[in-house]
Amino acid sequence: MKSLKKQRRIQVIAVTAVALIVSTALIGYAMRDGINFFRSPSQVAEAPPGPTEVFRIGGLVEDGTLKRGQGETVLFSVTDGAASVPVAYTGVLPDLFGEGEGMVGTGRYVDGTFVATEILAKHDESYMPAEVIDALKEQGVYQDPNAELPTN
Template sequence: MNGMKGLKKKRRIQVILVAFVALATSTALIGYAMRDGINYFRAPSAVVAEPPASRETFRIGGLVEEGTLVRGQGETITFSVTDGGASVPVSYTGVLPDLFGEGQGMVGTGNLVDGVFVATEILARHDETYMPKEVVDALKDQGVYRHAEGEEGGS
């Protein structure tokens, strides 16, 4: 009888140990991903308030500010992304998505270099079904978010 109890206790310790190792592993993996800043999202206001280190890759999202889109030499395009509270200049070399344009939602992945967000990827976003919730919330906070359909007396 006593042998059974000891076995159960030993088994429980093994289960706890395995669970602990699994937890430690997943925590380490998440920490590693965060260290690289993979997909860590920031609104323009947050970037201006606390500029991230140039080696940190993160995502920025908001609206392409009216009057800031400049197609430069070659394939480099510059524009500003805004959440209504602050604007961050963006530089991107490559082909922009078809739906990309001023006043439209966008999400970019890249790094902040000397105050300019150098994007490695740009995605056009048109409504809240595509736009990350953080962007929509940031825009609503600044009072500049407009619903795409059914807007009353829109421009």
């Protein structure tokens, strides 16, 4: 009698473990397209991702690179101070988008150009996405706009 009870307990544990593994695999499979990793321009330059990988890139819009093409296509470069990546975007840019301003784009890196499907810009004069700040700090370029200026 006890061995039957023990055997039933082992079966229940085994079925529960298999169900947990299957549900975890299904959740991971469902989320595979919804996960976008952030990369700085330096990381993209060092190890370019494949053309099918969707990721986010962020930095400052490089001065003198903003060019409006035919129709709604806009070309510019995004930089973190150490590297620069050309970006192509077809669509309407946010109102606060401009040269020297912070931005984050979602898209793919195809033939040396980041082809963006979405562009986000800062929403006020001092805001910059946390990922962009971290990347700029890593490069030693970030200056806190709220920091007090040194007095002599």
